[in-house]
Amino acid sequence: MVSEPTVLVIYGTRPEAIKVAPVILAARDSKVAVKTLTTGQHPEMVAAVNEVFGIIPDASIDVMRPGQSLNALAARVLEGLDEKLAELKPDAIMVEGDTTTVMAAALAAFNSHIPVVHLEAGLRSGNLFLPFPEEANRRLAGQVASLHLAPTPASRANLLRENVDPKLIAVTGNTVIDALHYVVDSGQAGQGLAPEFAAALARDGLKVLVTAHRRESWGQPLHEMARAVRASADAHPEVTFLLPAHANPQVRExxxxxxxxxxNVTIGDPQDYAAFAGLIKGVDLVLTDSGGIQEEAPALGKPVLVMRDTTERPEAIAAGTARLVGTTYESVHSALEGMLISQEARAVMSRAVNPYGDGHAAERVVAALEELLGVGKRLPDFAA
Structure with a gap:
């Protein structure tokens, strides 16, 4: 009897874990066998996500060391995967997104003549250094990919401009929407929420979720963003601001x-995925420099102000679910004030259609994997 072809899903950070989880679950009833390997880039946060989705990794490596450079991290991923790829012998690997784990795992598989599947392929900011190092990581992973799983038609267009063979691209929608639906529908959204945030959500008045952590925001831009939030908090004592502060000392300080x-500003620790989904669900507005939240918040009808100068997710801007507001005090404060004052502005953004997915992205991903490995046929592309 011929065994099922095997796909090894490699992930290391919380955003990766969230977006691969629906695929891992959907593949359980497919014609491909899925194994999982975690690199340990965000060990505790990945473990919490795995618990939400009932996933137990088949293998792991331990790559994190205090204060290590990006090069040292990449080297540890490459070295650790050499042994694991030889041991597990997958027919293909799948990586998601644009982290150091993604870039290094794609290169490790390529060097071992193993096909690379890139989930959430084709995102481009147009600036190699923004966001850093994510823009370079996803471009490098794309160079060695045998199958590009683009979340949107715009991402597919980016790949076509880079001369990727159209037959190697499938438009799937973004699995982050599948993951969010799973957590909300299973009743887990808000579970484990820190008491200080639960109390903040229970207050009357508008509530604003604030997250900021990206490497290019460190230093002066982050200080400017914080000043803008403080000014609005002081001017609007009736508005509650909820800030799960990133663990990185530079960011948190x-x-x-x-x-x-x-x-009226509640500062706490980063929240596990289910708890964080409850935060998004419970607020009226999101102010962030994150990538994934630009996709998640619109799925729950929450307007998003993006504190960045560029975004690799222009679909949300075009659809009106998000607005790019820059990183200076003046630009962030002006945009935030406008949203706090105008109920109609918030309503218009919350009613906009989410361009990122319909909750069936994982099904399309699994079908594309089956086609790649010769045991099935892909589904029609997702149309936003």
């Missing part, structure tokens, strides 16, 4: 230095 002491 900048944010707390500016925002500590504001009575």
């Amino acid at each position: 900048t944010l707390t230095e500016v925002l500590a002491g504001a009575a």
